[in-house]
Amino acid sequence: MTEIQIDQELDIRGEVCPFTFVKSKLALESMDSAKVLRIITDYEPATDNVPRSMQAEGHEVISIADNNDGEWTIVVRKK
Amino acid sequence: MNLTEEQIQRYSRHIILPQVGGIGQQKLMDAKVLLIGAGGLGSPAALYLAAAGIGKIGIVDFDKVDISNLQRQIAHGNEDIGRWKTESAKNTINGMNPDVEVVEYRVPINAENAMDIVSQYDVVVDGTDNFPSRYLMNDVTVWLDKPLVYGSIFQFDGQISVFKKGDGPCYRCLYPFPPPPGSVPSCHEAGVIGVLPGIVGSIQAAEAIKIVLGIGDPLIGRLMIFEALEMKFHEMKIRKNPECPVCGDSPTITEPIDYEEFCGVQVGV
Numbered sequence: 001m002t003e004i005q006i007d008q009e010l011d012i013r014g015e016v017c018p019f020t021f022v023k024s025k026l027a028l029e030s031m032d033s034a035k036v037l038r039i040i041t042d043y044e045p046a047t048d049n050v051p052r053s054m055q056a057e058g059h060e061v062i063s064i065a066d067n068n069d070g071e072w073t074i075v076v077r078k079k
Numbered sequence: 080m081n082l083t084e085e086q087i088q089r090y091s092r093h094i095i096l097p098q099v100g101g102i103g104q105q106k107l108m109d110a111k112v113l114l115i116g117a118g119g120l121g122s123p124a125a126l127y128l129a130a131a132g133i134g135k136i137g138i139v140d141f142d143k144v145d146i147s148n149l150q151r152q153i154a155h156g157n158e159d160i161g162r163w164k165t166e167s168a169k170n171t172i173n174g175m176n177p178d179v180e181v182v183e184y185r186v187p188i189n190a191e192n193a194m195d196i197v198s199q200y201d202v203v204v205d206g207t208d209n210f211p212s213r214y215l216m217n218d219v220t221v222w223l224d225k226p227l228v229y230g231s232i233f234q235f236d237g238q239i240s241v242f243k244k245g246d247g248p249c250y251r252c253l254y255p256f257p258p259p260p261g262s263v264p265s266c267h268e269a270g271v272i273g274v275l276p277g278i279v280g281s282i283q284a285a286e287a288i289k290i291v292l293g294i295g296d297p298l299i300g301r302l303m304i305f306e307a308l309e310m311k312f313h314e315m316k317i318r319k320n321p322e323c324p325v326c327g328d329s330p331t332i333t334e335p336i337d338y339e340e341f342c343g344v345q346v347g348v
Contacts, residue, residue: 022091026082026101057097 004062004075007035013042013071020046021053028059028078036062039074047072081105086178090132098294104132108178110291111135113200115188115216117164118142119276120206120230120283122154127284128204129172129179133291136172137200139184140164151273188212190335193219202287204228206280210257211338217242217250219335221326226290226297230283235272237279237305240298240317241286244326247300252320252327257338275307 010027012020024039031037039050051061054076062075082090082101086108093099093107112133114121117140128136144152144159144167152164159167165183172181184196188207197203197219205216205227213231220227220242227242229250242249282303289295304313324332 018091018095019088022087022094025094026087029101053095 004036006038006075007031009038009040011040012046013040015041015046016043017045017049021050024050024054024074024076025057028054028076031078033078036075036077039076040071041074042071044072047074050074051076086132089176093131099292103292103294106291106293107132107288108134110202111137111200112287112291113137113139113197113203114206115139115203115212116206116208117152117154117168118148118206118208119151119232119271120280121204122152122168123277123280124204124206124230124284124287125154125168125172126175127281128287129176129181131284131288132176133179133288135180135182135200137182137184137196138165138168139186139188139196140168141185141187151271151276153277188215190215190337193335194223197225198223200225202226202228202290204283204287205230206283213250214257214338215335218325218332220244221249228283228286228290230279232271232275232279233269235275235307237275237307239279239282239286239303239305240301241290243297243299248317248319249323249326251325251332252323253302253317255320255324260339272307275305278305278307 008031010024012023015023020041020043028037047064051064051074054061058079060077062077065073067073090104093104094101110133112128114125117125117138125136142164144155144162144164146160148155154168154171163185165185169181169183172179186192193215203216203220203225205213207213216227221244224244229240229242231238286297289297300317302315302317321328324330
């Protein structure tokens, strides 16, 4: 697997819905098109909700990974 | 873009919307909206514009709160009776959203001050209850090229439209000149069901917000008519009149006019 270059990282541990998406969206808005954002969350429902909302806005969800320590990583490429 | 943690939380339901986002919220926070009147229409419009985070709201009203206003003017309360409506509305607005800068104009809007006041804002929401102010606001917004969100109410019926120079007609394309004084029931005689301005003023706020955000289709070239008894909305297409005395091909009105007030008092003097 080719390594994806991460352009920005967002730590939203401690945040719950809808702020997981709100903060992810704000981070993406400040980035250029095609740049990649890595989101760290400790709120499991966000692993469904954030990627779904990101896709609905046209962004590409590259990966959703369980870090096996109560945290998850979501990687999104801005449209 | 520089939203504080508190603003992110306050406006989160806006930010989530694909058509708004943080970028749109910033547009709202940078926007300046002028309300003509803090009465039946101005109250709900002011509250929703303030809740939406409009950065600066100007309010023109030369009236004080009377107990007979409280049946419909929801920006004011019992304890505000006797206060200036601008002051009472400012208090209500900032109680809900302290971020909003409220500018009070405790003056009758007239030919002398209208251009100066309107020129400082991006959008005008017309919540007047009289023809002189309505015609004056129409003319001034045409000359200054500012979108005008028009609303009016009568008993159980309301009208809403958006007049924007270049994109559609103005109020005078529809009604070139005011009716002669005494020919229509005045605001004091007609009566109004209290919830009606709540509906119409909220639609005006929605249109102002859409204009600021540059989204959707504002009511340009369309007159929306609402009938509360039948609970129906109708829509009429309205066209630009090439012979309009203000926005037509050869305008005959080129300076602000103070028409005689129809409710029996003189404005603008």
